[in-house]
Amino acid sequence: MRTLFEKIPATLALCATLAAPVYAGGLDDVVRLDVLDGGVTKKGTYLGAIRLTLADGWKTYWRAPGEAGIPPSFDWRGSRNVGEVSITWPAPEVFDQNGLRSIGYEDQLVLPVEITPAKPGQPVRLKGEMDFGVCKEVCIPGNLSFDHRLDSGAGRHPAIAAALAQRPYSAREAGVKSASCRLKPTQHGLQIEARIAMPPAGGAEVAVIEPGNPALWAAETRTRRQGNTLIASSEVISNSGAAFALDRSEVRITVLGARHAVDIQGCTPG
Structure with missing residues (x-):
């Protein structure tokens, strides 16, 4: 199971x-x-x-x-x-x-x-x-x-x-044109910055990043918008503290807005 x-x-x-x-x-x-x-x-x-x-x-x-x-x-x-x-x-x-x-x-x-x-x-x-x-x-x-x-x-x-x-919209339903992730090493793990080309979901949008690997977790995400691009950044850390690789295809980004939420599966290299 x-x-x-x-x-x-x-x-x-x-x-x-x-x-x-x-x-x-x-x-x-x-x-x-x-x-x-x-x-x-x-x-x-x-x-x-x-x-x-x-x-x-x-x-x-x-x-x-x-x-x-x-x-x-x-x-x-x-x-x-x-x-x-x-x-x-x-x-x-x-x-x-x-x-x-x-x-x-x-x-x-x-x-x-x-x-x-x-x-x-x-x-x-x-x-x-x-x-x-x-x-x-x-x-x-x-x-x-x-x-x-x-x-x-x-x-x-x-x-x-x-x-x-009440489920979140899919990326297609929400009009997401692209989602890319930039990765940069930090002292404890990897900084991830997601750039999502999508219409506003309403109000003060909050993006949540999930690494997709149970051995990893992401810190609270900082979210801001530049026009039609939503930018979300976080730090991904391994539970064990060991070095790791992050598979962008497993990253899940959920955007929570006042009008609706959006579920985005995977991101491309930024």
């Missing part, structure tokens, strides 16, 4: 929890997890969703949560008849958290999950655990389990449909 999410370095994952006081309440007071049914698609895959419902004022995090967040990760062990799992991330919001930028969701997170059965036509059971972080005045790591047999006869679920509609 393919692993979809890798955890960021411990220094980043713990930054929010170490800096905050301990929350006196229980996790049950803050967040609830359930699995939604979306039936079977025309191509024979099962459509469902993992839903986190948060108490008022709480938020949880996107797959690249910024410097003050904990990214969700999944353990699908225990599932039955699950071949490939694909998750669609709705476009997140950008938050300022005690002077640090975090990226995530308020009130509710619905993650559409498309499952390709290992044995077509047979029942699919999703069983596993989700690790995540939630924050309000304090931040706490969470772990919740799930066990749900997907209903092949279920109809269209409005919450899943809404989450799918």
Whole structure:
């Protein structure tokens, strides 16, 4: 079974929890997890969703949560008849958290999950655990389990449909003409500067750079615009501290704007 999410370095994952006081309440007071049914698609895959419902004022995090967040990760062990799992991330919001930028969701997170059965036509059971972080005045790591047999006869679920509609635009849909990346060695890794020729996405755009390699992580991105070119720069560092090569084709750049978000896969040499 393919692993979809890798955890960021411990220094980043713990930054929010170490800096905050301990929350006196229980996790049950803050967040609830359930699995939604979306039936079977025309191509024979099962459509469902993992839903986190948060108490008022709480938020949880996107797959690249910024410097003050904990990214969700999944353990699908225990599932039955699950071949490939694909998750669609709705476009997140950008938050300022005690002077640090975090990226995530308020009130509710619905993650559409498309499952390709290992044995077509047979029942699919999703069983596993989700690790995540939630924050309000304090931040706490969470772990919740799930066990749900997907209903092949279920109809269209409005919450899943809404989450799918909130996905970022592709580069083509957003009118991206080109995306290039310039690399320069630094003391700790590589500086990356992405130059993206694209129309504005609205408001104060924030670009997020993901190296595409779980052994690497990117620092908070600085974003500015020159006319029709968006410029985003960051530093990419290896978890081990060793030298590394960065494959530009694996770099993923997400531009978060007031009107829409844009998902750009790969960049050319700059």
